Amino acid sequence: MGRRDPVTLLSPVQTPVKARYTASYVDELFPEDGNGPYRLLRAFSEPAIRALQRGCVDPEGAQRQRLHAILDGARGAAFSAEHGLDAVRSLADFRRSVPIRSYDALRPWFDRVAAGDRGVLTRGKVLQLLKTSGTTGASKLLPVTRAYEREVSQGQSLWRLALVRDHEPVAHGKALSVISPGVEGRTEAGIPYGSNTGRMYSRQPWIVRLRYPAPPAVFAIEDARARLYTLLRFALQAPITSITTANPSTVLRICRSLAAWREPLSGDLSDGTLRRGPAEVLDPRLRRKLERRLRRRAPPTDWRPASLWELAVINCWKGGPAPFFLEKLPAALGAELPVRDVGVTASEGYFAIPLDDGDGSGVAWLGGHVLEFVDDAGQPRWAWELEAGAQYRLVITTSAGLYRYDLDDIVEVTGHLGRAPLLRFVRKGANILSVTGEKVSEEQVVAAARAMLSELSGAAVVGFTAAHRLDNLQDGVPLIQLGVEGLPADADLPALGRAFDRALRTGNIEYDAKRATDRLGPAAVVALSPGAYQRFRDARIAAGAPEAQVKDLVVAIRPEIWSLLVDG
Numbered sequence: 330m331g332r333r334d335p336v337t338l339l340s341p342v343q344t345p346v347k348a349r350y351t352a353s354y355v356d357e358l359f360p361e362d363g364n365g366p367y368r369l370l371r372a373f374s375e376p377a378i379r380a381l382q383r384g385c386v387d388p389e390g391a392q393r394q395r396l397h398a399i400l401d402g403a404r405g406a407a408f409s410a411e412h413g414l415d416a417v418r419s420l421a422d423f424r425r426s427v428p429i430r431s432y433d434a435l436r437p438w439f440d441r442v443a444a445g446d447r448g449v450l451t452r453g454k455v456l457q458l459l460k461t462s463g464t465t466g467a468s469k470l471l472p473v474t475r476a477y478e479r480e481v482s483q484g485q486s487l488w489r490l491a492l493v494r495d496h497e498p499v500a501h502g503k504a505l506s507v508i509s510p511g512v513e514g515r516t517e518a519g520i521p522y523g524s525n526t527g528r529m530y531s532r533q534p535w536i537v538r539l540r541y542p543a544p545p546a547v548f549a550i551e552d553a554r555a556r557l558y559t560l561l562r563f564a565l566q567a568p569i570t571s572i573t574t575a576n577p578s579t580v581l582r583i584c585r586s587l588a589a590w591r592e593p594l595s596g597d598l599s600d601g602t603l604r605r606g607p608a609e610v611l612d613p614r615l616r617r618k619l620e621r622r623l624r625r626r627a628p629p630t631d632w633r634p635a636s637l638w639e640l641a642v643i644n645c646w647k648g649g650p651a652p653f654f655l656e657k658l659p660a661a662l663g664a665e666l667p668v669r670d671v672g673v674t675a676s677e678g679y680f681a682i683p684l685d686d687g688d689g690s691g692v693a694w695l696g697g698h699v700l701e702f703v704d705d706a707g708q709p710r711w712a713w714e715l716e717a718g719a720q721y722r723l724v725i726t727t728s729a730g731l732y733r734y735d736l737d738d739i740v741e742v743t744g745h746l747g748r749a750p751l752l753r754f755v756r757k758g759a760n761i762l763s764v765t766g767e768k769v770s771e772e773q774v775v776a777a778a779r780a781m782l783s784e785l786s787g788a789a790v791v792g793f794t795a796a797h798r799l800d801n802l803q804d805g806v807p808l809i810q811l812g813v814e815g816l817p818a819d820a821d822l823p824a825l826g827r828a829f830d831r832a833l834r835t836g837n838i839e840y841d842a843k844r845a846t847d848r849l850g851p852a853a854v855v856a857l858s859p860g861a862y863q864r865f866r867d868a869r870i871a872a873g874a875p876e877a878q879v880k881d882l883v884v885a886i887r888p889e890i891w892s893l894l895v896d897g
Contacts, residue, residue: 445518450730
């Protein structure tokens with residue numbers, strides 16, 4: 330079969346909403362014919378294909394089916410008893426029984442799970458907890474159950490199937506992916522916790538795990554720089570055909586690291602060792618174990634990834650702030666390569682599956698979780714009630730015990746596949762700074778700024794605002810800058826920046842991780858001119874904002890807002 334053009338098939342312009350689609354429509358996406366690896370994967374993906382088909386043809390029926398399965402897993406749990414879920418018979422009943430809540434509102438339930446209580450949110454055994462950053466400083470610990478893993482893995486199998494359908498070379502080489510440890514520790518109750526990327530790696534089918542260039546022990550290395558160096562050392566002796574990671578900034582980091590570590594990597598390649606550069610800190614026993622798998626290679630002359638390997642595709646996010654990084658990829662990689670979005674996904678679940686190399690839109694995964702979409706008026710809608718071109722806040726219900734959980738992700742409907750919406754990630758809903766996944770909230774900015782200013786006596790600070798700096802950067806690494814009005818003329822801005830950076834790293838584990846791995850540069854402090862905030866208020870009022878509703882600006886998401894403060 331010749332190569333398909335799924336972009337045309339899924340184009341929002343060329344795929345209008347229809348009342349009905351025949352069962353053969355989704356089969357056009359995943360026909361029985363295709364390249365050899367595709368046909369093999371398709372044989373194992375039939376249940377997921379049928380679930381996708383059901384969501385496109387009958388989204389309401391698909392969501393009822395998912396809700397009943399989730400409620401069956403909740404039967405007998407404390408949450409079910411308190412909310413009367415045994416009496417729920419319909420999607421409307423479910424809405425009446427359970428309010429929409431944030432993680433913090435549900436935290437008492439999650440804390441009980443982490444403490445080892447059983448039967449709290451579901452009957453299913455909690456296999457582990459996923460650790461990710463919360464909006465108030467403390468990290469989130471999200472439960473994982475076997476049923477939840479099935480929901481996510483089926484969606485991921487469809488993504489892989491479409492990838493191999495369009496890019497056969499990925500199946501014949503290795504996949505370079507930066508993965509954090511799946512188990513970082515255990516709670517006092519003995520429940521393991523760790524990263525979602527590590528969990529996904531450990532749960533991949535064996536045929537998929539064979540595509541990783543490094544053994545599992547590499548991903549368990551605690552030191553982030555040593556882990557990346559070791560991964561690249563293995564990758565340099567492997568036929569890499571794809572790079573997969575959530576953030577495109579991580580792809581750029583791989584490119585920078587290859588250039589920065591060229592000398593030690595050349596030495597280790599020539600000698601067949603793992604002893605130089607960041608690898609110097611490795612435990613000798615681990616080093617000996619890993620070196621048995623290493624081979625001698627002549628160092629390359631061109632260290633750009635497109636020259637090092639036969640790359641067929643880059644897989645990463647394309648929504649939100651990603652375009653800033655995506656436009657830098659061709660120069661960093663050494664070639665223009667197709668980029669496929671990895672989907673609307675988070676530690677909480679998998680919500681939309683990109684099936685082409687287009688704009689990053691993915692079909693809503695209605696065979697996985699129950700999805701709701703809150704409109705601008707605050708009203709929740711179901712997937713079959715959405716309008717193309719509109720933006721909504723995503724609310725999810727999963728078999729891990731997240732019931733009407735406010736994910737606070739804003740998604741845009743770019744079209745439909747059958748009756749299922751195509752979704753593209755736009756941004757986080759709250760005032761959260763997140764360009765590489767650091768998710769720095771207003772609360773964290775306030776706490777860090779206060780900690781910084783506590784070291785400064787006699788300052789008459791009028792206000793402060795945090796924003797990303799994405800241009801005129803050293804080494805092209807973004808950073809968070811804090812504009813402050815009212816600093817003394819002789820204030821040591823570099824020292825204040827270091828204090829603000831330390832406080833952010835203490836208050837946000839994701840920010841700390843991005844800093845430790847050089848995906849974010851050190852935070853900086855900028856002195857705003859006198860009257861900056863009054864000029865900002867005047868400009869907002871002149872633009873039509875009610876004066877009483879002009880809020881203190883702690884986080885500036887849009888560059889033009891930051892410019893109002895800096896440039897007046």
